[in-house]
Amino acid sequence: MDVREIRSQFPALEAKVYGKPLVYLDNAATSQRPFVVLEKQRALASGSNANIHRAVHKFAVDATEEYEKTRDAVREFLNADSREEIVFTSGTTMSINLVASCFGEAFVHEGDEIIVSVAEHHSNIVPWQLLCQRKKAVLKVLEIDEFGGLMVESLEKLISQRTKIIAITHISNVLGLVNPVSEIVATAHKYGVPVLVDGAQGSVHEKVDVQAMDCDFYAFSGHKVYGPTGTGVLYGKKKWLEAMPPYMGGGEMIETVRFSGTTYAPVPGKFEAGTQNFNAVPALQEALRLAESYKEDSEVVDNQKNITDYLLDVLTNDPRIRLFGVPRGTAVKIPLFSFAVEGAHHEDLALILDKMGIAVRSGQMCAEPLMDRFGVTGMLRASFAPYNTMEEAEYFVKCLNKAISMLI
Amino acid sequence: MSLEEKKQEVIEDFSMYDEWLDKYEYLIELGKALEPYPEGEKTEEKLIKGCQSRVWLDWENKDGKLYFRADSDAIITKGIISLLISVYSGRTPEEIAGDDFSFVEQIGLRENLSPTRANGLVSMIATIRRAAEEQI
Numbered sequence: 289m290d291v292r293e294i295r296s297q298f299p300a301l302e303a304k305v306y307g308k309p310l311v312y313l314d315n316a317a318t319s320q321r322p323f324v325v326l327e328k329q330r331a332l333a334s335g336s337n338a339n340i341h342r343a344v345h346k347f348a349v350d351a352t353e354e355y356e357k358t359r360d361a362v363r364e365f366l367n368a369d370s371r372e373e374i375v376f377t378s379g380t381t382m383s384i385n386l387v388a389s390c391f392g393e394a395f396v397h398e399g400d401e402i403i404v405s406v407a408e409h410h411s412n413i414v415p416w417q418l419l420c421q422r423k424k425a426v427l428k429v430l431e432i433d434e435f436g437g438l439m440v441e442s443l444e445k446l447i448s449q450r451t452k453i454i455a456i457t458h459i460s461n462v463l464g465l466v467n468p469v470s471e472i473v474a475t476a477h478k479y480g481v482p483v484l485v486d487g488a489q490g491s492v493h494e495k496v497d498v499q500a501m502d503c504d505f506y507a508f509s510g511h512k513v514y515g516p517t518g519t520g521v522l523y524g525k526k527k528w529l530e531a532m533p534p535y536m537g538g539g540e541m542i543e544t545v546r547f548s549g550t551t552y553a554p555v556p557g558k559f560e561a562g563t564q565n566f567n568a569v570p571a572l573q574e575a576l577r578l579a580e581s582y583k584e585d586s587e588v589v590d591n592q593k594n595i596t597d598y599l600l601d602v603l604t605n606d607p608r609i610r611l612f613g614v615p616r617g618t619a620v621k622i623p624l625f626s627f628a629v630e631g632a633h634h635e636d637l638a639l640i641l642d643k644m645g646i647a648v649r650s651g652q653m654c655a656e657p658l659m660d661r662f663g664v665t666g667m668l669r670a671s672f673a674p675y676n677t678m679e680e681a682e683y684f685v686k687c688l689n690k691a692i693s694m695l696i
Numbered sequence: 697m698s699l700e701e702k703k704q705e706v707i708e709d710f711s712m713y714d715e716w717l718d719k720y721e722y723l724i725e726l727g728k729a730l731e732p733y734p735e736g737e738k739t740e741e742k743l744i745k746g747c748q749s750r751v752w753l754d755w756e757n758k759d760g761k762l763y764f765r766a767d768s769d770a771i772i773t774k775g776i777i778s779l780l781i782s783v784y785s786g787r788t789p790e791e792i793a794g795d796d797f798s799f800v801e802q803i804g805l806r807e808n809l810s811p812t813r814a815n816g817l818v819s820m821i822a823t824i825r826r827a828a829e830e831q832i
């Protein structure tokens with residue numbers, strides 16, 4: 289697929305900011321949406337807007353069918369064993385909170401331990417802290433090395449008899465390095481410890497096979513894979529989902545409701561309380577199909593690889609720049625670059641780049657412990673998608689140099 | 697120069713630049729020229745909340761007039777605060793508290809900064825205003 293052709297499917301990329309063509313390099317925060325997704329949402333809103341799983345009328349039947357078809361599409365996207373293992377949520381954050389809350393309720397007790405890494409997004413830290421406070425459990429932290437590589441070899445030392453779950457990101461939204469999740473799962477399972485993988489970034493850049501990975505939970509957000517905001521997925525092995533209590537009560541998550549006692553719907557319905565996001569969720573079918581096609585297309589893969597190599601070269605050879613997340617050995621880096629510039633504040637750089645039409649992220653990137661780990665107050669991050677061109681990467685470098693020279 | 701005259705002067709200085717990048721260059725110059733702020737006084741208490749960058753703001757009342765001192769780790773922010781200080785330092789608390797700070801909007805600072813930055817600007821203004829109100 290030619291990058292120009294891909295671009296033409298994303299209307300937002302035509303935008304001009306301050307009279308300059310938009311160069312959108314904040315894809316790790318959210319991706320743009322293609323016509324097929326936008327059109328699907330519009331068609332659902334006008335053509336079959338009815339609440340799902342309830343009424344017998346035509347609109348409701350169509351809406352329910354679209355919604356449930358999406359579950360099959362997600363199952364395929366993740367290569368899950370069954371559609372019952374796919375729970376729709378509002379995003380990665382809700383997916384992780386659901387597990388922390390419900391798995392935690394069932395399996396975590398006073399003095400138990402939970403392991404996360406220092407490179408987690410706040411969404412994969414705070415839910416576990418809340419659980420630890422509630423249950424008087426202990427949060428332990430897996431460290432990274434100076435290059436941003438996860439110190440997987442020290443995982444076994446962190447695991448104890450009291451370890452109840454490990455929550456780890458597939459790819460950090462700051463470091464952009466693909467973590468060896470299969471290896472982590474294998475190690476954890478040796479001790480009978482389940483693993484939750486935060487796939488907010490992994491689902492975008494890597495082919496995901498939850499059976500091969502053998503993770504117990506996998507969470508991701510629709511809005512980062514070209515899909516609608518407010519959509520998300522939790523994959524959970526059936527044995528865990530069935531053993532966990534519901535998250536919220538109400539709506540269609542029940543079997544029977546009596547004041548003498550209520551029984552719950554079988555999974556995944558048990559976890560889908562209240563009116564679901566039925567206008568948006570079905571558009572995930574189009575989004576995931578597109579995401580999958582990008583991962584399989586050699587031209588797209590090559591373009592992303594060339595951009596990655598180019599920026600790695602530029603950013604690691606500039607003595608003013610400190611890049612966080614440098615691939616070592618066989619480690620894979622996605623086109624996502626967080627860095628600090630000696631003597632130039634990330635916010636100043638982002639403001640100047642903005643006026644040149646470039647959208648990048650600056651600040652703590654929802655990963656304060658990682659900022660502390662590297663001793664910085666924030667970073668600048670440029671993250672690329674398949675619709676970004678090499679010319680945009682070059683323009684970014686040119687503008688970055690100009691911005692730096694304005695500041696120092 | 698009266699407060700009104702000074703504000704008018706800042707608006708005119710700023711409107712000389714058409715391009716935002718030139719305005720930033722100007723703010724960067726102002727930031728670099730800001731009088732140094734003692735490292736020892738960069739305390740939690742003086743830190744302004746609501747900015748992506750860190751801003752420290754301190755003031756003193758000398759003979760009924762307020763004098764501000766500030767610093768930031770980001771230079772554009774430092775330029776903005778320098779602009780505010782040049783307008784409001786050396787004024788009486790009544791003058792400051794009675795001002796509507798609308799010149800900030802007139803020079804387009806508010807809408808041309810990111811929302812997080814705008815929040816920072818709002819916090820800076822609020823801190824200056826609060827200082828004045830406390831002294832009345």
Ligand SMILES: Cc1ncc(COP(=O)(O)O)c(C=O)c1O
Nearest residue numbers: 379380381409411461488489509
């Ligand atoms: C690695 C990672 N985890 C979790 C999240 C949270 O995702 P969301 O805000 O869509 O729930 C993000 C997104 O910012 C992320 O990059």
